[in-house]
Amino acid sequence: MSAARLPLRRRLREYGLDSVTLLIIPAALFVLALFIYPFLYGLVLSFHPKAGGWLANYTKFFADPFLYDTIRITLVIAVPVTVLNVVLSVPVALRVRLLRNQRLLTTILVIPITLGTVMVAEGLLTYLGPRGWLNRTLLEFGLVDSPVRLVHNYWGVMLSLVITGFPFTFLLTLSYVTGIDPALEQAGAVLGARPRERFRRILLPLLAPGLAITLALAFVQAFTVFPSAILLGAPAGPTRVISIVAYQAAFEQYDYSMASAIAMLMAAVQLLIITLLLAARTLVFRGPVSTGKG
Amino acid sequence: MRPRIGERLWAWAVWTLVGFFVLNLLAMIGSVVVNSFGTRWFNTWLPAGYTSQWYTLAWNEFQLPDILLVTAEVVGAVVLISGAIGVPAAYAMARRNFPGKQAVMFLFLLPLLVPPITYGIPMATVLYQAHLAGTIWGVILANLVPTVPFVILIMIPFVEQIDPRVEAAARVFGAGLARLFLQVLVPLLTPGILAALLLVLVRTIAMFELTFLTSGPTSQTLVVALYYAVFAAGVRPGQSIDAMAVVYMITTLVWLLIALRFVNPTQIVTRAKRQ
Amino acid sequence: MAVASRDFRELRLEQISRDFGQFHALRDVSLTVKRGEFVALLGPSGCGKSTALNCIAGLLQVTGGAIYLDDQRLDELGPEDRGFGMVFQNYALFPHMSVRRNVGFGLVTQRRPKPEITRRVDEALALVRLETQADKLPGQLSGGQQQRVAIARAIVVAPPLVLMDEPLSNLDAKLRLEMRAEIRRIHTMLGCSTIYVTHDQEEALSLADRILVMIDGQTRQIGTPEELYARPASADVAEFMGYRNLFSSATEAADGGIAVSIGGARLIGTPVGAVAARATVAIRPDDLRLTGDGPIAATVEIAEYHGRDFYAVARMADGTELYFRSDTRIASGDAVRLDAAPARVLVYAA
Incomplete structure (x- = not known):
């Protein structure tokens, strides 16, 4: 080993840079090449439209109601379903937390996540269809006179997002809920707080950071709904979501520049909502999440 | 403490909700399975008779053998490559502190936080220009984007729970980096690696968006083929589509059941907790 | 609202039990705690003492028996609704609230007026000497300070009874001694009753007015620290109270007590309860004294210097192991002779 090389090696090691650190390079390069680079490439490409000035894609998007309205359509689907899933997840997770054997329930609930949206869409087409078991049950009990239309419209997409989204928000919420020391709630109870007060003063503030993250992730998933919007919804009308237009621009009109612009707008809306949620989180909650035990 | 009436009603309402959800979920899966075996099913609770002909039909019509082969190739390659790249990176992330570590961590988090359809479109554009999209390698590369970071995030806690003194001891006895990895770390990390790779496997079988955006006619995986079959419903009998759906469900759920022997269901959505 | 007020005579546990399925965590435990009394529940881990405390607090439902505060049934x-104060093992401080809001929590749930809350929180903080930390979050405090917050939070509502679940187990040895004195001081000052769960016999002996020893979910003995120290009611209580020398021995009647044989050496002991032909003999290490002509002959195997005295392990010719204390210097390999006063050799039914 030469005398001149040694000090540099030592110095690098002081910074934590040695041969072990180099093991990160393949993974980092991979993500840079296939995630960051395409994203930046797409961003640049979106400013090089097929025709017109550098902003032509964006001006076109916001001038054409057929395009810009997809943001509203997507939000009308994504926001209610996200809120619904998270709001339902909290009481269920608080209840399931008390269960000694949670494994069976969590296993059942992880199935729709594993099956994915395409499979759930096909399942719901059969199950919710006019001759499916759901409509049969409703007719049998006399709750409706004629089959309810639940597929190829808004409700089909909505329900598919509940089937795949609720287990996701629930499992995420459950992991946050079980992270709260049960002794905290017991302490609240001994100090005279009733269940509702314990929830409001102890559990909810402790859950808030986790719920903000859950909301953000659930929203982003719902906002990029794609296969079920096509298969279960009405992709020409009420469920013409933003990912459909992006896909059509790229793979039906072969306008990659426009498609990239739409993808960037999609990312921008997600970023906006997440920023708002995280900002709200810091307003609601300040302080450490972990319990202060030694 | 005896629960008050309000509290009991509340518990009852919550369990009813859970029961209703699970019931609908099982009914959804059940109706697909029943339909795939039914001969004729019209205005009755159950089909008029049962047959396995739809499976034969689906097997031939949808070229299932080819699709299953492609699926196995894609999934196998993704699992192996993401393990080979991800596990060493996770080890380094868990063991070293270096300037910019936060930024690298953020870099690995991004592909997991940004939904596939958002980054999939620009990524597919790049892959098309590199003439990779449409080939099986394009599909593999696309699928690796979320799985490499996923392996890293799952593995970091597993590495952290191994006492660094074990490695120090190995080094004192003269083990080099490669030897340390193969003879000390890999055996200790086996449960974690198994868990991470099984989860990658399940996720890759079910990964629709990225495969859909980058695959061509000869590089479709099962889930994309299922999408096209449902999309073109009406061309072929609905029962044969459901037969294909059952094949898909079995492929995913078998691996899910195997994976659940090693991981907790909550880990599928959150990163592994320290044991 | 809380039923309890400070003007009470006694808390009574009447044969309370708690089962977890087939497992009897707590069986027929009865205890009366007078106002102002400090009672320790002492026992090895898993003996049911924390279960008992949680039943008293209402965090667990009893499966049998009743709990009364004077004439009011609490279980x-x-x-x-019980209005007790409780200090949890890990303190269970609300991590998202300042020290002040933690301590004031019980008063807020009682819907007390704001000025009263401020005044009483200040008093409680002064009592535990934490006035200067009022606006910090629990995570910014040391273990001992967190412990003080937990105590202040429990006592601020002026509870008739304060429950403490191994409150010192997370502190280091020095701080533990300090907080022990602090807890006793606060207890005396407030005049409330305290039930204190611990597995540390020394802690129980030094703090409590009375100790309830619990083993396998059952009461084995209730008594003052002196009684428990000098005369455990059974061999397993003796073992738990630091009688490290336990032997099985044949017995015979003798002048001034009962004769037992330890490794062939004859000692006179005091029977506790009815004793048959075979018995268990219990002697504290402190009560085995070095003498020139004692009946027990042994060889020292290990001698540990403890500053003022020596703690030693010796072995007799037949292999019987003995633990004893010595004021004079001894070393391993020394041949020693040992003796014990008849009153300090306790003989129990085997």
């Missing part, structure tokens, strides 16, 4: 009330 059917929820924890929020």
